Amino acid sequence: MSRSLDRGTAARLGRTLSAQAYGQLVTLAVQLALVPLLLHAWGVPLYGAWLLLSAVPFYLTFSDFGFTYVAKNAMVMAVAAGRRDEALRIFQSIFALLAIAAPLLLAASAAAIFLADVPGWLSVDAVTPGAARTTLLLLIANVLFYQLFLLVCAGIRAENRPASEAMWAASARLLEGTAVAAAALAGGGLIAAAGAMLAVRLITLAAAYRWLRGLSHWLSLGTRHADHATLAGLCRPALAYMLLPLAQALLIQAPLLIVGGALGAVATVIFSTTRTVSRVGMAAINMLNNSVTSEYAALAGRGDRHGAARLLRVQAGVTAPLTAAYALAVLIAAPFVLPMLTHGAVQPVYPFLPLLVAAVAAEMLWSALFTPIASVNRHGAVTLIFLLVATVTLAAAAVLAPIFGLSGIAAALLAGHIAMIPVMIWGHRRAR
Incomplete structure (x- = not known):
């Protein structure tokens, strides 16, 4: 670095x-x-x-x-x-x-x-x-x-x-x-x-x-x-930022309800446990994202676009291999970790497991791209799109669950998070 x-x-x-x-x-x-x-x-x-x-x-x-x-x-x-x-x-x-x-x-x-x-x-x-x-x-x-x-x-x-x-x-x-x-x-x-x-x-x-x-x-x-004008100027990005936890909550909580309603209690346990194991690495990515947020804001305040581009390259250069290594580690460890955590009650389900891990990896990538946009309060459009993508993703999950089971829900989540990557690239260019 x-x-x-x-x-x-x-x-x-x-x-x-x-x-x-x-x-x-x-x-x-x-x-x-x-x-x-x-x-x-x-x-x-x-x-x-x-x-x-x-x-x-x-x-x-x-x-x-x-x-x-x-x-x-x-x-x-x-x-x-x-x-x-x-x-x-x-x-x-x-x-x-x-x-x-x-x-x-x-x-x-x-x-x-x-x-x-x-x-x-x-x-x-x-x-x-x-x-x-x-x-x-x-x-x-x-x-x-x-x-x-x-x-x-x-x-x-x-x-x-x-x-x-x-x-x-x-x-x-x-x-x-x-x-x-x-x-x-x-x-x-x-x-x-x-x-x-x-x-x-x-x-x-x-x-x-x-x-x-x-x-x-x-x-x-x-x-x-x-003064009122200052609050009014902050109002739009503040309310737009509120859409992020709302959409994230939808993608975390609603799939459990879909699984429970369509596939029953056993599938709910499998989904919840597998998702918990697959998302452990999000803490590391969030930690990295939070570490660079202030730096992006300071660079923007100084008008240093070259510095911001250089920081983004460094962040991406760390995030991409870390995400790939983490996904591979989960795929290798899950067959041993899941039975150990649940005393044999939960075994890996395929292709549900790799689809879900891929969805988490895509989320890691687009959340890193979101950081420089949010750091300069230019996130209004992308958070609104994220809420719309989350809604469509859940609708697709509800349709696919009865047909393809857990794999259908994981596929919907994967498609939703992959769709956010080009959205964040567009948002980054728009925020320049």
Whole structure:
């Protein structure tokens, strides 16, 4: 990589990649460690109640409607172009939006929680309705403050410091998981755990903001420089970016429903397990994509098209052989891994397995091509096309499943992801 990029860029990308790897390790460690710890401390009924309640606020993670993501890119481009005043205006405009939206969402959530029988709807029987409502409200407050934390992370990234941003985000996640475990092991219930999460979120938010002010003293929270025109300019790319997780969720969740309805429970288990094994490598590709996002934005801000083209060549030069090697490794290992993970219950199904692995490989390739487009907030057209492609793919899967079984669904997914590759090439040319 260093042969194709200048020394400073290569060093910065190396630090960012290391920070992204740290974040992946933290996420995996927290997920794996919390399950046995919370089961030991609470038992199955109470832990089940925690899982149900903590799943509800997930949908509020999209409550900023994609504004903080596009703000990161816009701020990096503005600072790289020497326009700190524009970056400050973006920062404070998003803060003004959150300052209005978060209290309204919290009030609406509180009204819904305490007026409706939410614990009954969720079938939470291990705790009292009052405890369930309080826990849910604390978890929702934590998610809303997380939006503000994301904005501070955007400020940290503004001067092209993606490694620092990733370190702060991962460390906050680690401290949050530790707080939940500590509260549970100390004898606390769901309210104590949710309260500990919220307390850690507030502490890490304050610490990250103080760190940001120490390095970028020109960047501060407030509303003095906020304006409606700035938000209006960010609105279209922000809402367009929201289509990406929507389409991804469709392609992840809907095939399971199609398999279950057309082929039954056994096929659902085979599909889910095989897909889990085949998608493990997506984490590595996402880590690589996230590592170069800020660099693309900074290059765009400086108007360095040659640098962006050089970075794309390096990214593609790493992604293509890594994807090929991963696909081959899965095809070789799956006949041994699948029976081992399921105690012999799931065996490889052909040609379903190679078709599904090929679909994942195609997804890896087009997601890499998507990175330079999204990094400069020029993703509106391609995300809309992706949503349309996802819809057509699912319709094709529903038609092919009764005829060709699991292989028909995998073939539809493969065709959909292959179709996105020329779309991304077109989008990249359009974004120049």
